[in-house]
Amino acid sequence: MTLPEPFGARLRRAMDERGPLCVGIDPHASLLAEWGLDDDIAGLERFSRTVVEALADRVAVLKPQSAFFERFGSRGLAVLEKSVQEARAAGALVVTDAKRGDIGSTMAAYAEAFLRPDAPLFSDALTVSPYLGYGSLSPAVALARESGAGLFVLALTSNPEGGEVQHAVRADGRTVGATMLAHLAAENAGEEPLGSFGAVVGATLGDLSSYDLDMGGPLLAPGIGAQGATPADLPRVFGAAVRNVVPNVSRGVLRHGPDAQALRGAAERFATQIREAVTAG
Numbered sequence: 001m002t003l004p005e006p007f008g009a010r011l012r013r014a015m016d017e018r019g020p021l022c023v024g025i026d027p028h029a030s031l032l033a034e035w036g037l038d039d040d041i042a043g044l045e046r047f048s049r050t051v052v053e054a055l056a057d058r059v060a061v062l063k064p065q066s067a068f069f070e071r072f073g074s075r076g077l078a079v080l081e082k083s084v085q086e087a088r089a090a091g092a093l094v095v096t097d098a099k100r101g102d103i104g105s106t107m108a109a110y111a112e113a114f115l116r117p118d119a120p121l122f123s124d125a126l127t128v129s130p131y132l133g134y135g136s137l138s139p140a141v142a143l144a145r146e147s148g149a150g151l152f153v154l155a156l157t158s159n160p161e162g163g164e165v166q167h168a169v170r171a172d173g174r175t176v177g178a179t180m181l182a183h184l185a186a187e188n189a190g191e192e193p194l195g196s197f198g199a200v201v202g203a204t205l206g207d208l209s210s211y212d213l214d215m216g217g218p219l220l221a222p223g224i225g226a227q228g229a230t231p232a233d234l235p236r237v238f239g240a241a242v243r244n245v246v247p248n249v250s251r252g253v254l255r256h257g258p259d260a261q262a263l264r265g266a267a268e269r270f271a272t273q274i275r276e277a278v279t280a281g
């Protein structure tokens with residue numbers, strides 16, 4: 001049996017070919033209104049389809065945020081399934097942002113929901129929370145390896161509240177966030193050209209030179225646009241690890257809809273600024 005190509009290798013290629021930008025599919029009620037759509041299932045469906053049709057053939061990664069679909073119950077989940085499948089079919093890698101995390105035996109079921117290749121919500125990667133202990137994620141790590149999928153583990157999140165947990169210093173002197181990065185480095189050891197086990201590290205966090213961000217995997221960096229970070233911040237925040245950064249922009253692109261050309265233009269502007277910043281950095 002041939003193993004599927006690992007997520008990290010597929011992501012590296014997509015980043016090299018398309019640039020590293022990840023656009024979020026975050027159908028906030030306020031964005032639906034701005035787009036002239038109703039806050040209902042038809043509005044959700046129209047919003048998601050528009051983003052997928054405009055961008056899935058050109059950006060490396062699309063990241064649907066599950067909460068905005070779950071808000072509509074089972075019909076919302078059906079739209080999420082369709083969006084994930086159509087985006088993947090059109091050539092984007094899909095990171096489903098569901099931030100799952102639970103005791104190991106329950107985590108196994110979450111992993112099956114998103115990382116088993118025949119699952120309706122199968123995604124190239126899933127965001128997960130390690131704050132029930134990194135080891136609780138083991139079933140997801142194992143299934144991702146088997147399926148050629150990946151994980152993005154919350155390490156240093158973009159929100160100001162994250163620090164009370166992630167910057168907390170453990171008995172061994174390391175911060176909790178640094179410990180998560182070290183677990184990921186071990187997971188990715190020997191994986192070329194890029195490991196499949198990424199970290200989420202906010203672009204909003206300023207100087208992170210005290211952290212070892214070179215953990216062999218991708219760094220999903222939300223916070224650009226609506227949360228105040230800019231592409232120009234990336235080299236300062238990530239240092240040499242900037243080459244492995246997948247910058248996420250959600251509202252900063254989405255507010256340009258519903259016109260597909262305007263969405264593409266906004267994504268292109270961010271992509272250009274990111275390329276310039278990474279090259280200069």
Ligand SMILES: O=C(O)c1cc(=O)[nH]c(=O)n1[C@@H]1O[C@H](COP(=O)(O)O)[C@@H](O)[C@H]1O
Pocket residue numbers: 024026065097127156157158159200201202222223224225226227248249250251252
């Ligand atoms: O895992 C994430 O994607 C994530 C982690 C984090 O630390 N901060 C963060 O903003 N996110 C997500 O990234 C997206 C950011 O959206 P914008 O602020 O609109 O660009 C949202 O979907 C958030 O849920």
